[in-house]
Amino acid sequence: MLELISVSHIFTRPSQEALKALDHVSFSVPTGHLLAVIGATGSGKSTLIHLLAGLQRPGGGTVHFRGQDITQSPLHPNDIGYVPASDDVLSNVLTVRENVMSALMLRVAGQTKDEQVDRASHLLVGVGLENVASQRVGTLSPTQKRRLKLALALVSDPALVICDEFTDGLDAKSQSEMAALLKFITTDHPARVVIHATQTAANLAAYDTVVILHEGHVCFHGPSRAVTHYFSIQAIEELYPRLAKRPASRWGESWMRHRDSYYDAFKLGVTGESLSAKEDGDPAADSQHITLPANEKPESSEAKKETSLPPAAPPLPTLTAQAKHLIQRRWTILRRTQREWTSQLLLMVLAPLVASMLMLPNDHFLSEVTSGDSSPSVLWPAAYTCAMGWLILIMLVLIFGVRSGAREIAGERALYRREQAGGLRPLAYLLGKLGYVLPFVLLQTFLLGLVVEILTGGLPGFAFARLILLSLTAISFSSLCLAISAHSRTAERAHSQAWALAFANLFLSGALLGFPRVLGGILHPFITAYYGWSGGMETLRDTPLYEPLTQYVRTWFASPTLAIAALLVHFGLGVLITLSGLRKSS
Numbered sequence: 001m002l003e004l005i006s007v008s009h010i011f012t013r014p015s016q017e018a019l020k021a022l023d024h025v026s027f028s029v030p031t032g033h034l035l036a037v038i039g040a041t042g043s044g045k046s047t048l049i050h051l052l053a054g055l056q057r058p059g060g061g062t063v064h065f066r067g068q069d070i071t072q073s074p075l076h077p078n079d080i081g082y083v084p085a086s087d088d089v090l091s092n093v094l095t096v097r098e099n100v101m102s103a104l105m106l107r108v109a110g111q112t113k114d115e116q117v118d119r120a121s122h123l124l125v126g127v128g129l130e131n132v133a134s135q136r137v138g139t140l141s142p143t144q145k146r147r148l149k150l151a152l153a154l155v156s157d158p159a160l161v162i163c164d165e166f167t168d169g170l171d172a173k174s175q176s177e178m179a180a181l182l183k184f185i186t187t188d189h190p191a192r193v194v195i196h197a198t199q200t201a202a203n204l205a206a207y208d209t210v211v212i213l214h215e216g217h218v219c220f221h222g223p224s225r226a227v228t229h230y231f232s233i234q235a236i237e238e239l240y241p242r243l244a245k246r247p248a249s250r251w252g253e254s255w256m257r258h259r260d261s262y263y264d265a266f267k268l269g270v271t272g273e274s275l276s277a278k279e280d281g282d283p284a285a286d287s288q289h290i291t292l293p294a295n296e297k298p299e300s301s302e303a304k305k306e307t308s309l310p311p312a313a314p315p316l317p318t319l320t321a322q323a324k325h326l327i328q329r330r331w332t333i334l335r336r337t338q339r340e341w342t343s344q345l346l347l348m349v350l351a352p353l354v355a356s357m358l359m360l361p362n363d364h365f366l367s368e369v370t371s372g373d374s375s376p377s378v379l380w381p382a383a384y385t386c387a388m389g390w391l392i393l394i395m396l397v398l399i400f401g402v403r404s405g406a407r408e409i410a411g412e413r414a415l416y417r418r419e420q421a422g423g424l425r426p427l428a429y430l431l432g433k434l435g436y437v438l439p440f441v442l443l444q445t446f447l448l449g450l451v452v453e454i455l456t457g458g459l460p461g462f463a464f465a466r467l468i469l470l471s472l473t474a475i476s477f478s479s480l481c482l483a484i485s486a487h488s489r490t491a492e493r494a495h496s497q498a499w500a501l502a503f504a505n506l507f508l509s510g511a512l513l514g515f516p517r518v519l520g521g522i523l524h525p526f527i528t529a530y531y532g533w534s535g536g537m538e539t540l541r542d543t544p545l546y547e548p549l550t551q552y553v554r555t556w557f558a559s560p561t562l563a564i565a566a567l568l569v570h571f572g573l574g575v576l577i578t579l580s581g582l583r584k585s586s
Contacts, residue, residue, distance in 0.1 A: 002052075002160065002193045003028040007061035009047055021047040023216040023252065024061070029193050029209075031159075034186040036204060036224075037197040039213035040240055045197040046085075046164060048213070052195065053082040053162045053421055065160060065193075075160065077423030078107055078313035081153030085165040087145050088414035089152075091329070092138035093336040096129055096148055099137060103152045105325045107422050109317040123151040126188070127181065143174045147181070154185065156314055156422070161185065163196040172202065179206035201236045214243045217252030222262060316423045319431075326432025334436075347403060348444050351396045352451030359389040359456050370460060374544045383548035386459050390466075390536045391511040393448065394529050397474040398502040400444045404437045405481030406498035409582070411491035416582070426582035430575065433482060438475050445474040462539045465560045469539075472567035473532030477505070479574025480528065486581025505529035514554035524558075528570050535563025 009022040021044045029035050039045040050056045052063065054074050063070050091099055100120040104111065111119070124130045127147040132140065137148065146166055153161060163182065167175040183206050186194045196207070204210055204224030212220040212227070220230055228234065231242050243251065317325075334341050365382035409416070416429060449467050452458070459466070481498045488494035509529035510520060524530045538557040540546045550557075558566065 001028055001030050001064075001066070002195075003064040005062045005064070007048075007051065007058050007063060009044075009051065009056070009059045021216055022051075022058070023249075025213075025216070025218050026061075027211055027218060027221045029195065031191045031193055032186065033193055033208045034183055034206070035193070035195045036207040036210045037195060037213060038199070038201055038204075038210055038239075039197070040199060040243075042215065043213040044216040045213050049162050049164045049195070049197045052160070053080060055082075055417065055421055066191075076313040077316065077421065078156035079159050080421065081156070081158035081161040082418065082421045083146075083149045083153045083161070083163040083166055084414065084418055085168070086414050087142070087149075088412075089418035090137045090145060090148060091333065091415065093136060093333050094329075095134050095136055096124065096140070096144075097133040098332075099148060100124065100151055100155065102325065102329055103155045103419075103422065105317065106322055106419055106424050107156050107314075107316065109315045109321070119155070123154055126154075126185070127151045143170060143178070146170075146178060150181065150185070152418075153422075157189065157311075158313070159189065159191050159193065161192060161194045163194070165198055166196050167203070168198055168200050175200060176203050176206075179203040182206070201239055204236060212239070212243075214251055215248035217248045217255075219243065219248070219251040219255050221255075221259070319425055319428045322424060322428035323431035323435065326429060327435035330432060330436040344403070344440070344444075347400070348447055351399070351444070352448045352455075355389070355392050355396060355448065355452050356455040358392055359385060359452070363456050366460065367457065369544060379544060379548045380552070383545045383552050386540060386545055387511060387537065387549060387553060389456075389459065391506075391509070391533055393452065393470060394473060394509070394511075394532045394536075395506055396448060397441075397445050397470055397532070398477050398505060398529060400441050400474055401477035401481045402495070402498045402502050404441050405478045406485055406495045407491040408433055408437060408482060409485035409578070410488040410494040411485075413489070426579060429582055430482075430579050433578075434479075434575070437478050437482065441474045441478045442471055445471050460540060460543045460545060462560075465539045466536045469532050469535045469560065469563055469567070472564060472571070473528060476567045476570040476574065477502070477528050479571045479578065481574075483574045483577035483581065486578045487584075509533045510555035511553065514556075517556060520556060524556075525566070528567065531558055531563040531566045531570075534558045535560045535567075538563070 005026055007022055007025045008020070011019040011021055025044075025048065037045045037048060047056070051058050054070070054077075058071055061071075065075060068075070091102070094102065097120055100123055101116060104116045104119060108116075108119075121130070121133075124133050127150050129144060129147050129151065132144060137145065140148065150163070150166070153163075166182065167178040170178065182194055182196055186192055204227065207224055209222055210220070210224050210227060211218060220227065222230070224236075227236060227239065231239060233239060233242050316322075334344075362381055362385040365378055365385055368378045369382045416424070420426065420429070446467075449470055453463065480501065481494075484497050484501065485491075485494040488497060505527055506529060508515075508523055508527045509532075510524065510527075511529075511533045514520065515523060524534075534555060534557040537549055538559050540549060
């Protein structure tokens, strides 16, 4: 049995009044039961769903499931199947079958490929999607997408299934079909509890019982056939107008006065006591009694013992297995998203060409310095070319980082939250992102450095050290962009903030005009581009260009060793900040 005892939750927001989303919510749900939680916007039903799904912790009260207080000791992730309202939790470029297979690989360990295929096929048949299994999710209708979300929640055969607005916004026929599907999955598992939170008061007869929430208060819990009687209305469509006529606290108090006798009548299957109020204005003042359905014949003790011992939840895959699958899935999504890989390919090709064309007009100065000409008319233009040319390369790798990392996490936040509720580890998700972003950025950076070296003949000095610095600048800034993405609510916000960080890096890198030494010592430790640029300039120490550079730009140059160490620190900080954002989101 699922039992909520005086569950409360308050949202506190800075400079705003605290919002009480749930106020001492109490009810119980037996196994093999389909429950509807009905309420208008702001009633607290979504908060209740998130608490039951383990996405939030209640501010007070307890929630027991199968004798376990899940507020103190959360259920195994595979014991819970969460069906969110948003369709953003689906990978639109993957097929229906691939989405189900992906959920299996992230949630259920110890299955062979054939077992996973059989399980996916069974689920698709069960939710009615076997005919569209090979279609991409982006082509599905809203009803089909909801069926798929339900299949994803069922991959681990959970004992508790939580659905948020599963039938809302559909036509009447589709709503009826979805309600029937929820009833089917309820009876498909001997010890399953299915809870559906919805604003729609249609098809209530499909549910075993109904909980009605109003501004965080439970106003009713019982069979749907009793709703009109209890609220003294002629049709269910009158429910919300009726609720609006009295404060939510009074509805809650009225229900608490009648709850025990009502539960006794429902459980024992006898004629209920009068539900009429003893005070004026009670909701049932115009009615006398209601007959509730009788229970089925009591189960034998052996049957109860058998159904009270549901199968244990399957184990989660290892951290490595989850990360490996996420990397493979992300590369598959890239291959199938033509707009994304086309833009990345164009950037990979055009960036080194643009950098080379900007450096070629002054390239002869570098050649003359290499040939031994150290006259001021040659050294100063050559020093300028080195400083600006290297800054252009640093600027391009910052663009690589923004392009690859800024939207990567924020753009699929809903998907991550759904998979995290199913047991995806934040560290595995982070490793999956690093396994996609870093190789991509390193490939772009390598091609950039290689093409520029070939077309321009390269800068004087130690080229290998500069390539290392360029690569570390790329991965360090990419990790910082991932950190921004992990802490941003939307992909657009993350993208704009990453661009702001890139421009700040360019302005504060010291490549244009140097800061006073003391101020530079304060700012430079926070500027990734500073270490990439100044470390590259320091590789010219043994060339004739170094002294003009120190006169041209009054910036203290970090040694290549120090620059490499600082860039590794920036990379590590970006990874840690990203992980903290993922854990905060979960």
